[in-house]
Amino acid sequence: MRASLRVRQTAAVTLLIALAMIMLSLQHVANLARVGLEDSHGIGDLLGRTIYQRARDAIAAGGDPESALRTDAGIRSILESTAAYSRNVTYAAVVDNEGRAIAHSFPAAEGQRIEPGENLAAVLDRDTLTQIRAIYADRALEVVLPLELGDAPFGAIRVGLSPILIRDGLAKAVQPMLWTTALISCAAILVGMILAGLILRPIHVINSGLMKLQRGEKVGSIELPADEELEGVGESFRAISEKLAARSLGRLMAGVTHEVRNPLNAMTIHLELVREHLHRLQRSSRAPVGAVLGLEGREEPPPDMSGAREHIDVIASEIKRLDEVITGFVRFIRPEELQLQPVNVQSVISEVIALVEPDARRSGIVCRAEVSSAGEMRADPALLRQALLNLALNGCQAMPNGGKLTMGAKTAKDRRVAITIEDTGVGIAADKLDSIFDLYYTTKPEGSGIGLSIVYRIVQLHGGEIEVQSTEGRGTTFRLLLPQM
Template sequence: MSLKTRLRLLIVGLALALVATLSLLNLYSLASAKFEDLAERATSTTLQVQTLLVQHLNRRASAVQPAASGPLAPRQWAELIRQDEELPRLLADMLASSRTIIEIQILDESGEVLASSNPARAGQPARKVQSLVAWSSQGAWRQLREVLRGGEDFAVVLPVGTGEQPLFRIRVLYSTVLVRSTLEPAISRLATAAFFSLLAAAALAVLASNLAFRPLARVSQAIDRIAQGEMLVPRQPEKREPEEITALENKLQVLGQQFRGARQDALELRGNVEQLLERLEEAVLLFDREDHLIMAGRAAENLLGRGRWEMLGRHLSELFPPSTELGAAIVSAVGLRHPLRDLPIGIKVDGGNIRQVQVNVEFLESYPARERLGTFVSLRDADTRRQISTQLDVSARLAAISRLTGGVAHEIKNPLNAIALHLEVLRARLEGQDPETEREIDLIASEITRLDRVVKTFLDFTRPVELNFTLFDARELAGEVTRLVEPEAAGKGIDVTIDVASAPLPLRADRDLIKQALLNVVVNAVEAMPNGGRLEISVQISGGECIVRISDQGPGIPAEIRDKIFQLYFTTKGKGSGIGLAMTFRVVQLHGGTIDFTSEVGRGTTFWIRLPLAERPLAVKEMHT
């Protein structure tokens, strides 16, 4: 998760906690006030009902028995209430004036309903409900929970009688469901306020994160200059400049000097190694940590009977089969990580003659973890005693350069997050104030994006690539690549032809990486013919391999730069990045394949990409996926 996303989540989380706390406090206060008011209203309403009923019943009693005859007995009162036909309507009229009362009942001493606002209840035992006093003593949270879930109703009971002996009881039932309906508008307003507060917090989080992560143009320019090997010129920090920016620029200056020196050393070392390998009489081969060949001397061509470009990218077991004495010794030494020194072995050369060679296997390791970075293999005549300690030292320094490149990329990327954070803060503060400044800030944003791609490129070439192997037909992949470049080729007057084998060519490889590798070569071919020409793409099978041939009629590649075209960042185009062919070379190597080319100045260039075919043939369904 990016730092920008974390900042947004932190702000929203804090706002959510604050809004939730305030909402709960407001809800508690609201509920407490509502329930206290409800208790007072319930008691007051019940007293009003008692007064009206007593007046009505006294009138009825006076009509039935004159005052001279004495007071009515409890049984007479009960009978009078049962026979009063107007009483249920009166109770119903009283019920209609309240929003929370569901029923008004008159009960005798035994709990039987004598009269009710619901006539169907008359004559039935009164159902048990909790009293208002018990309900009010539960506390506001429990009362609120019961109201929201529609819990048990509660009642207010008032006795009616003379002296200590009640004649009957008036019970008013209150519904928690109806109480909830009175609370819902206030809760709805509270929820709406909380919702808009959260929306405001989310908007604040976006604005704050955008403001904090605004990129810096000169940081991007400094990193670009470092990548190009230029020297950074120290400058005086501006007023009110954040300390993080000043610290980063100072660190970039130090890293730039280190990287520039390391790059110059690497170029010098590479040139010396190439010259040394050309002059060595012994065959020298350098393998990476995955046991793929990355460098070989000219003597290896004569000894192994293959061209260097053909061998590059091949696995160690392909160049030295374990079935032979030489292959068994080398593969066993690599597997056990046991170096070999001057091991005499006889190998067959042209004509079937046996040549005695001395085999040396050394391992390049990181310090102090002692992880294997590569394997150094040398084959020399038994009579030759030339030492190769300098070559081992060169290989170790090249490995150190690779680690330094990865370190530079990480050192740049780590403080970049802090810079972007403060830059986005600056964007929010200046938003809407100065359109010219906003355009400059947008330019900085685009530059930081490109800067991120540069850093990722550094990291991609210093860490292993995880391949996603799938089974597909190379013919279909070549067709897709052809269709992608046809519009651009047609605009330049280029005639594109494709020739594929009649039988399926199954490849088990990372389809996206292979597609990108082919596309890099084809796009270069199209760009090499701005005035039109002919582009030929051929996909065939030969010796258990899929061979992709890409030929153009461009200006060709000069002889003096042919050994550099697969180098990272090497380009002859004004707007080129120098990544395409380097990436293609690496992708082909990772799949156990090889890439080679021939070129004639003024006539064009032809690339050959060889990839091992999959052992299992493609099914009909897989051919069309």
């Protein structure tokens, strides 16, 4: 079983802090060990030098040096007081070249060879591990001062030192350190758990949002903390959720319109058949109706079909209108995906002007392009062309008695391109400005009211904005703000 992210994160934080504590503790222990050894060396060295001085004086007095050293009252008194000198000192002795004790703090050891201990000066020159090993070894530590007779080595002063006191010091220091490490590790677990909870909370929020999306529920926005790292995540989530909702709605609508269209087609065909049938009936009305219906002998006047035909025409035109509404709706709900690519704004505007110009000229409209520094932008070229064409057509339709249509483009702030479509037409009343982007809103007898809603959707799909400014009788300007390359 894999531990949860929260547990792993907490374990990592705790381990890191515990490791740091252990490293610090080890460093402290190493320092303590070195200081302990240096102290012991200082004590041993001082005692050794005192004996050395005395020994030099005794030898200088003449006679047999060994017996002089053995019988010198000064040396004897120093050796006897070593135990009082320091608790670290275990023995002190003057030895000959073979290591046999000439004078010893334990007189019983005199004349015997003394096992050499670990040379403390050498230990101090070694690494921490060797020093710790020396402290915990069974061998005594020794300070050795060589003794000469004339130029020849004569023996040495050896001071034995016990590492027990250093060990005690270390043990006393390590215990609180272990407690502190344990305490800080517990605190680290607690802090780690709280931190992990805080850090992972947004993931839980995102996860529950995703689960909702998976279940097909609508998720507007998700509540994320206002942290720099999470900036944009909530916004992207909302955009994705809206896109998914729009896509599923689009699919649903496409299905519905398909299902509505089939019966409409059937109705159109059957209406044509009825019309044909009536036509045939009328044609044969020169013959008595009874003959047409196979009832010979009955003399009846020809039926009046004009009323029926009128009804059929109304039904046919209503079916046509319904079909147009559905066609417009299908155009509106498409497309679901954008084919983004670099698009040259100038050439799109030129294409649109070339499309509207022939008709516009006939209505006395002058078309102009004013492109400055817009360059390339990232867009779906077909959709952009469609949006600009719808706007240009609206502009021309608003100038039945001629005027000027200007399509411009220039770079705008926030790395965007501003495309403007300006006409000198009838303008839009202020209270109608809010409705013009509504699907099926139109003021034109032949209009379907789809053009601007498609423009709005295309701009939205590109992550852009659309603005409109209009004065009745003066003209209208649409401004599209779309992202640059």
